[in-house]
Amino acid sequence: MVDRSGELSPAILLVDMDSFFASVEILDDPSLRGKPVVVGGDGQRGVVASASYEARRYGIHSAMPMAIALRRCPDAICVPGNMARYAEVSRQVHEIFADVTPIIEPLALDEAFLDVTGAVKLLGTPLEIAHSIRYRINQELHLDCGIGAASSKQVAKLASRSAKPKIVGDRVVPGPGVYVVLDEDVLRYLHPMPVRALFGVGPTTANKLSRLGIETVADLAGLDPSMLERHVGSAVAHLIVDLANGRDDRPVEAGVKNRSIGHEETFSQDSFDRTQLDHRLRRQAQAVSSALRESGQEAHTVTVKIKLSNFEQHTRSLTLEEGLDDHQAIYEVASVLLGDHDISAGVRLMGISASSLRPRGGPKQLHLGLDAGSTADPLVTQEARFELREALDDIRKRFGKQAVGTANLLGEDGLTSPGQRDVAFGAKELPQILGNDEEI
Numbered sequence: 001m002v003d004r005s006g007e008l009s010p011a012i013l014l015v016d017m018d019s020f021f022a023s024v025e026i027l028d029d030p031s032l033r034g035k036p037v038v039v040g041g042d043g044q045r046g047v048v049a050s051a052s053y054e055a056r057r058y059g060i061h062s063a064m065p066m067a068i069a070l071r072r073c074p075d076a077i078c079v080p081g082n083m084a085r086y087a088e089v090s091r092q093v094h095e096i097f098a099d100v101t102p103i104i105e106p107l108a109l110d111e112a113f114l115d116v117t118g119a120v121k122l123l124g125t126p127l128e129i130a131h132s133i134r135y136r137i138n139q140e141l142h143l144d145c146g147i148g149a150a151s152s153k154q155v156a157k158l159a160s161r162s163a164k165p166k167i168v169g170d171r172v173v174p175g176p177g178v179y180v181v182l183d184e185d186v187l188r189y190l191h192p193m194p195v196r197a198l199f200g201v202g203p204t205t206a207n208k209l210s211r212l213g214i215e216t217v218a219d220l221a222g223l224d225p226s227m228l229e230r231h232v233g234s235a236v237a238h239l240i241v242d243l244a245n246g247r248d249d250r251p252v253e254a255g256v257k258n259r260s261i262g263h264e265e266t267f268s269q270d271s272f273d274r275t276q277l278d279h280r281l282r283r284q285a286q287a288v289s290s291a292l293r294e295s296g297q298e299a300h301t302v303t304v305k306i307k308l309s310n311f312e313q314h315t316r317s318l319t320l321e322e323g324l325d326d327h328q329a330i331y332e333v334a335s336v337l338l339g340d341h342d343i344s345a346g347v348r349l350m351g352i353s354a355s356s357l358r359p360r361g362g363p364k365q366l367h368l369g370l371d372a373g374s375t376a377d378p379l380v381t382q383e384a385r386f387e388l389r390e391a392l393d394d395i396r397k398r399f400g401k402q403a404v405g406t407a408n409l410l411g412e413d414g415l416t417s418p419g420q421r422d423v424a425f426g427a428k429e430l431p432q433i434l435g436n437d438e439e440i
């Protein structure tokens, strides 16, 4: 086939490492090769952070409760994960990117957009550049990746999925590794896809569209956005009809810092009480969730920090392939992270922070349901909760923060906490996230 990828303008690559955390584990322990490996906590409330392709054959995917993963594949090998190590490998991957272009926008530890428009003269066509990046990652780091190439972020992202290995039945079928979509092919490529493939179409929007008889991107592309406004809101209507028609001019933004949004409290009296800590964790998750939504972002990493009365500090993080902005999901992850941490020394400070922030709106559905004892409907999607939370935010804005809360927050002291004397809140750098992670 003739390589016409040089026609892409801009030329955007999306490089996505194949089951990154699990692959790094296999790299570091070759006895795991060819086996179903899942990274994440193996406790009753653990979550899958990453799964090898052998594990995915059993229907295991990231953000799935570990209990379900192990039911699907009882022989799966569960490794706790090592964020510092993944971050180290991620830096090595980025060094390879940096040899190609300075315009790198990381999406997560294992995923980044690269604008290679300016590299074409020196390094070859985008297709050649993509192959050389893949080759170097494979030769130097012994890892695999899939690379999508297109002239827009939306299409490059989808193309990276087309580049990847696929699970067909219970077999792993290798992908092409690099997948290029030329401008003239964009509509042919996009139109047969389900509407869920588009940025900005989550499960709730997809359901609404489905009720209107709109199932595919092609169905959506022919519509006047004003017809949809009533159903999905004006902003989403215009966004998704544009995307369905291949219109997406969002640039690759280099130098986006890995900022974090956090909420922490120093208690006036050291806490020895798990119920009280859990209660506060919920409230912190709500605060972080509100701030995330206000900033239009979702977080791929949740970190819990505690400082004991002896000033010993512990942080634990979990990074997920799916982004979260949902207070319940953030709470559930934070609660897993806090876990059965020894608090016998007394906790003087506790906080949650959210980092690896990305603009909200990828196509995704969460299946967290971490709380094994909970009667919550596992089918309640992040998006359904999102709508509820928006309504709650609205009420809080009008009537004050104490107007509403989930039942779990209504302790004896209502929603306020007289014991709290110091609340740090807002966006700040989070250098510790790569430094002293204990475990995930």
Ligand SMILES: [Mg+2]
Residues within 6 Å of the ligand: 016, 017, 018, 019, 020, 110, 111
């Ligand atoms: Mg990946």
